[in-house]
Amino acid sequence: MMTSTTPVKAEARNLSFFYNGGNNAVKNVSMPLYENKITALIGPSGCGKSTFLRCFNRMHDLYPGNKYEGQIIMHPDDTNILEKNVDPIEVRMRISMVFQKPNPFPKSIYENVAYGLRVRGEKNRRIVDDKVEEALKGAALWNEVKDRLQDLAFNLSGGQQQRLCIARALATDPEIMLFDEPTSALDPIATANIEELMSELRNKLTILVVTHNMQQAARVSDYTAYMYLGELIEHGETDRIFTRPTRKETEDYITGKFG
Amino acid sequence: MMNKQQTKNLNEVRAMIQRHKLNDYIFSIIGLLCLMVGLITLLTLFIDLILQGYPKLLSLSFYTDFPSRRASSAGLLSALVGSSLVMLVTFLSAVPMGVMAAIYLEEYAPKNWFSDLIEINVSNLAAVPSIIYGLLALGLFVYILDLGQSIVTAGLTLGLLILPVVIVATRESIRSIPIAIREAAYAVGATKWQVVYDHVIKYSFGGILTGVIIGMARAIGETAPIITIGALTFIAFLPPSPVTTTAPFLNFEWLSSGFTVLPIQMFSWLSRPSEAFHVNAAAAGVIIILVTLIMNGFAIRMRYKMRKNIKW
Ligand SMILES: Nc1ncnc2c1ncn2[C@@H]1O[C@H](COP(=O)(O)OP(=O)(O)OP(=O)(O)O)[C@@H](O)[C@H]1O
Numbered sequence: 001m002m003t004s005t006t007p008v009k010a011e012a013r014n015l016s017f018f019y020n021g022g023n024n025a026v027k028n029v030s031m032p033l034y035e036n037k038i039t040a041l042i043g044p045s046g047c048g049k050s051t052f053l054r055c056f057n058r059m060h061d062l063y064p065g066n067k068y069e070g071q072i073i074m075h076p077d078d079t080n081i082l083e084k085n086v087d088p089i090e091v092r093m094r095i096s097m098v099f100q101k102p103n104p105f106p107k108s109i110y111e112n113v114a115y116g117l118r119v120r121g122e123k124n125r126r127i128v129d130d131k132v133e134e135a136l137k138g139a140a141l142w143n144e145v146k147d148r149l150q151d152l153a154f155n156l157s158g159g160q161q162q163r164l165c166i167a168r169a170l171a172t173d174p175e176i177m178l179f180d181e182p183t184s185a186l187d188p189i190a191t192a193n194i195e196e197l198m199s200e201l202r203n204k205l206t207i208l209v210v211t212h213n214m215q216q217a218a219r220v221s222d223y224t225a226y227m228y229l230g231e232l233i234e235h236g237e238t239d240r241i242f243t244r245p246t247r248k249e250t251e252d253y254i255t256g257k258f259g
Numbered sequence: 260m261m262n263k264q265q266t267k268n269l270n271e272v273r274a275m276i277q278r279h280k281l282n283d284y285i286f287s288i289i290g291l292l293c294l295m296v297g298l299i300t301l302l303t304l305f306i307d308l309i310l311q312g313y314p315k316l317l318s319l320s321f322y323t324d325f326p327s328r329r330a331s332s333a334g335l336l337s338a339l340v341g342s343s344l345v346m347l348v349t350f351l352s353a354v355p356m357g358v359m360a361a362i363y364l365e366e367y368a369p370k371n372w373f374s375d376l377i378e379i380n381v382s383n384l385a386a387v388p389s390i391i392y393g394l395l396a397l398g399l400f401v402y403i404l405d406l407g408q409s410i411v412t413a414g415l416t417l418g419l420l421i422l423p424v425v426i427v428a429t430r431e432s433i434r435s436i437p438i439a440i441r442e443a444a445y446a447v448g449a450t451k452w453q454v455v456y457d458h459v460i461k462y463s464f465g466g467i468l469t470g471v472i473i474g475m476a477r478a479i480g481e482t483a484p485i486i487t488i489g490a491l492t493f494i495a496f497l498p499p500s501p502v503t504t505t506a507p508f509l510n511f512e513w514l515s516s517g518f519t520v521l522p523i524q525m526f527s528w529l530s531r532p533s534e535a536f537h538v539n540a541a542a543a544g545v546i547i548i549l550v551t552l553i554m555n556g557f558a559i560r561m562r563y564k565m566r567k568n569i570k571w
């Protein structure tokens with residue numbers, strides 16, 4: 001019943017994606033992202049999860065020859081963010097991303113978090129300070145770094161670096177946040193921290209997360225989508241997908257018979 | 260029985276390791292010899308120069324005197340000043356041009372057969388003999404642009420000469436920036452220019468600087484192109500000073516002044532029949548080598564410092 005009452009934040013409509021060489025990595029996928037919910041994307045390696053995710057912030061525009069077909073509609077303004085006349089920068093200002101491997105800039109902790117604001121031309125020191133603090137608190141990193149904001153980000157541990165990257169993505173108040181296997185480079189404790197963080201972030205924004213880890217999908221997500229060979233096989237509430245999948249392929253994958 | 264078999268195998272393994280180690284040993288001896296041949300030859304030359312030139316090297320007037328007909332009172336002053344001013348022009352022309360060209364090629368130029376062609380040619384330019392640059396400069400700067408046989412002509416010529424070095428070094432440095440860092444910047448909404456300005460240039464600064472200094476170190480010893488464009492060998496005056504005491508405090512007349520540079524001064528002393536001048540030549544040679552070494556040392560230091568905070 002949740003499905004019918006929860007507002008949709010964004011939805012892919014018949015989305016296909018072709019890499020430069022013509023490789024059709026995403027095939028005609030239609031799928032909603034519900035507002036203030038976590039949607040997990042699972043599926044075997046190479047099935048197109050990252051490719052699909054990166055359509056949402058037009059990351060593929062950075063490389064020549066890539067082609068989208070179909071739409072990604074963002075609500076409430078009903079913008080098709082894949083449309084040619086929508087600037088990818090505008091899209092990235094609304095939808096931020098956290099990558100698989102922590103990728104802080106070789107700058108201070110403070111400057112890493114502030115960068116999104118700098119890009120937007122924010123010069124007011126007070127505002128930047130406040131936003132940086134808020135984002136670091138939001139990423140559950142503030143207490144660990146508040147006394148060394150000017151230290152280099154590289155000096156943080158892997159888990160801290162990933163939370164710093166979340167803070168960086170958070171500082172600009174995005175509507176949607178994309179996570180591409182955010183914990184695959186982290187140990188179990190750092191992973192638990194990030195998962196907890198994602199659950200909290202859900203109150204503020206909408207999350208799409210790619211994960212290889214089935215338990216993780218079951219633990220953190222509200223909705224789960226299973227992809228295979230570029231196609232969306234099944235999408236639904238996580239509880240249902242993991243207990244009563246309707247498609248045989250999904251069941252085989254989550255029970256470990258395949259994948 | 261079983262045991263004996265094992266021991267035998269072990270002995271065979273040990274013998275094999277010994278044989279392989281022998282190869283290591285032989286190779287390191289040969290490598291060391293090759294290294295020594297190069298190093299010792301150079302070192303001998305350098306020491307010989309110092310031994311010949313030391314009376315001059317130690318006298319202050321050598322650095323403050325103009326050239327003279329008498330070896331004893333001939334000094335390096337005009338060559339030192341000339342080399343510095345020429346290097347200034349070289350730096351100011353090659354660095355902005357080279358860095359911008361490299362950034363364009365790496366970040367903005369579409370990747371197709373044309374950019375491949377440019378890439379190959381830039382690398383080839385670095386291998387063009389310097390005297391060819393001299394001819395080009397004689398035609399372009401001296402005859403067509405009418406800049407004269409001046410400091411600006413020499414500076415621009417050497418600038419052209421080291422341009423490929425600067426471009427290649429800058430591109431390599433830019434390329435070593437991981438894609439993940441770029442994507443991180445784009446992902447928060449940076450424009451291409453913001454990525455270039457806030458990240459690409461900053462993180463590749465150490466590499467660019469190294470390339471620039473190595474290029475300059477090469478340029479400072481260049482003789483052929485300078486002779487081609489017609490540097491003077493006997494200069495008993497200094498170019499007008501670039502900075503003045505009256506407004507606007509900058510003066511550009513020095514650009515069109517005649518000049519000489521260190522290697523030419525050295526060459527001119529060397530070609531004198533009188534033995535006494537050879538002492539001066541040796542001393543000038545030591546100065547050139549020292550300047551080059553100092554610049555290279557500086558480049559290594561800067562590189563180390565710049566890379567300390569960057570881990571890739
Ligand atoms: N830059 C690229 N150019 C061409 N093909 C690509 C490119 N990147 C990925 N692919 C292909 O697209 C398909 C989907 O790749 P994608 O990275 O989206 O898979 P994934 O589901 O994220 O896999 P993983 O779980 O291993 O990260 C794969 O067949 C892959 O080989």
Ligand SMILES: [Mg+2]
Binds near residue numbers: 049050051180
């Ligand atoms: Mg992936």
